[in-house]
Amino acid sequence: MHDYTAYGLSIRSHFPVPELPPLETAPAHPDLRLRMGPVDVETGMSGREQTAFRVTDEHLCLRFPDLGAFLIEADRITVDPASGASTEAVRLMLVGSVLGLFLRRRGLLTLHGNAVASRDGAAVFLGASGAGKSTLTAALHRRGFRFMSDDVAALDLSGPVATLRPGLPRLKLWPDAAEALDRPPGGLPRAHPGLDKRIHPVGARVATRARRLLAVYTLEPGRAPSLAPLAPADALVELIRHAHLPRSLRITGDEARHFEQSAALARRIPARRLVRGASFDQLPRLLDLIEDDLRHAARR
């Protein structure tokens, strides 16, 4: 058995998942069990050619043609790889989209974004693919912020303050961003087959516990770095738009809850529109803006 932790969950796996951080002390009752086994993909499946799915109150079943099937239940994920599927590709799907859907079924608000934390709390950066989230995260990490998550930001809104849970200690970077941040990409695994985006281990300064959320930023391209507040109604559009796997919300029946949670978050947490500059040289100015803003948010 292998014991891991991610997103505040204790995870016990029947097979090794090196992408997940190991857990030193094995809990008696893990929050999530991972196992290999057959998954019924014949009964009641619907969906497009690329991804077939079945949703019931008890489970969510997904089938990807080249990877295999995943059955997500209340405290268990069963993996049924397709014959000939790359083990690494199956694991990447498991710790990415599939784990994200599991977190959503557990009631967390999952956003497509990156997160870092200062001493005061966490910040989430939302944006379309290619907006520069990972580059910004790497730059903030180099400046002394703790790394929290890449790609999936899992927020717990059940308590009196919104908190962000730490994800996997890895960061996906394009080669030019990696070079600019002194992280040579050579030899590192690719984030997706056919993409030159590489998965970088984060190493030092990784958050290991949930942090109070201070602010949410939407990241956009632009000529010069700037930061402007977003009204709650505008922030709500961004939170809905940048849901993790937004196109699955309706299919899995999570749309209404995502809406309610996003509305609650937009009311409680300041949101900002962050324009990144056109070049890497402008990164320090952008980082200054964010640091100042987070200091203000912490004093609220």
Place this chain on the structure above:
Amino acid sequence: MPPAADALSPEDALLLACARTRLSPRAFESIGRLADRQPDWERLIGAAARHGVLPLLREHLGDLDVVPGPVRETLRRLAARIARHNLMLAGVLLDVLELFGREGLPALPYKGPVLAASVYGNLALRPFADLDVLVHPEDAPRARALLTDHGFRFVPEASGLDEAAAIARGREYRFERDPGVLLEVQWRVVSASDGWRKFSLAPLWARLRETTLARRTVAALGPEDRLAVLSLHGAHNQWVRLKWIVDVAEVVRGEAVGWEALFSNAEAWGIRRPVLLGLALARDLLDAPLPPEVRARLDADRTLPRLAAMVRRRLLTEPCDPPPELPLFLLRLRENRREKLFFAARLAFAPTPKDAARLPAPLGFLAPLLRPFRLVVLLVRRLVRAPKKNRR
């Protein structure tokens, strides 16, 4: 003149009273009185949903004690569903505009989220089923390629026209991304076959303005062009949805309309009467405040009352989309005899995509001949059915 509340059913009176974003103290009191009469709530909610004004109904009735709790709860639930859908579509629209922006493809979102945000002041208050984005005709193929590369599925038209013919004769490409996410990329507001030969979007592109959607700057129509386009769209559907009239009324109430510019453009485009009709409906049904010179223009057109009566009859009775008398309505909208003749000839001989789809491709050239026969068959069928209906 506004319809007297007594002449309307309690449901229609309340529906019209609620169909606006802001209420005067007098209107607020009037709504309270109408609600206190306990109309048929189910019928009212059904009509509001059909007419696209349910969020406005919720806005004005949702906190009134005289409205029964279960009705308020139904209104809240249905309005929340519309709000979710609108916000989701607004996000998709931003994705599309960013994609087109990155590729240097000019795009104008002219209804849906932009209309809701800039005219209603709230994305959740105006239901929209799909997204409409205008592009230049020459950009339509590139827009189609970009969208299909980015997860949108092209929904082909039944006409089977090739790309050049579709752009020359049609008005839009339709795309679907997920269930409930429909996008129409349009290069015309009305089809070439609808007539309005003088109407062109070229001058409209030259005087675009900017607005914000979720703090993003997006291209938008000025109030005069917005009124012209909304009027043409409403007219082509015989204004069967109240929300289209509310759109016009809200532009009139909330935006600084340059009336001279509006009528000068409308004359040049040959759409004076559709514009006048939109304004007349907004004034008569929803009390839209019009300046005296505009009211004088409305009073001077003797055909308008007949057209407005056709709209009202359809609007406040059974839902029917499209109405059977639509061709007659569209004919009466033309002021110029030549335009009327041209429209009648198009109606009789120009094949619709449906006509073209009835023939195998090699016989497509026969479609103009098939069209008059189809119209005769339709007419005979209607004549045969009418007496039966009357007997019932």
